[in-house]
Amino acid sequence: MIRAILPAVLLISACETAVGPAGTDLPFFGNGYRFDGDACRRVGEDAFTNPFLDDSADLVGCPADLENLGVFVLDTGAEEVARRDGFVLYSVPRR
Known part of the structure; x- marks a missing residue:
């Protein structure tokens, strides 16, 4: 029984979850907007956005x-x- 559960546990623990900045539930994703490490990040869809x-x-x-x-x-x-939770939301046109 344990042999069957162990691979599933290892697989689940290897999954990466996206966590946004502390203090907000805005659905941020990516590592930065324009360049990795930038403070601005893309925002996904939820009821507010x-x-x-x-x-x-x-x-x-x-x-x-x-x-x-x-x-x-x-x-x-x-x-x-918009503004929310200390963040300014911008619509940035794709060129």
């Missing part, structure tokens, strides 16, 4: 206190669509 999703743009969340938000907006053409 659904109205902001667009098939011609990425929904991106950045910490509201991020020092270079103005540069991010200018570089990407981002448009602020």
Whole structure:
């Protein structure tokens, strides 16, 4: 019996789960928007974000206190669509 359970336990423990920043339940994913390690990240779909999703743009969340938000907006053409839990959500057009 234990021999049959062990492979399943090992397989489950190897699965990686996506965890968003502490203090929010926004459905963040990826390792950074534009480049790995960036503070801004793409945001997925849930009841709150659904109205902001667009098939011609990425929904991106950045910490509201991020020092270079103005540069991010200018570089990407981002448009602020919401704020929640200390994050600014932007719709960033895909070019």
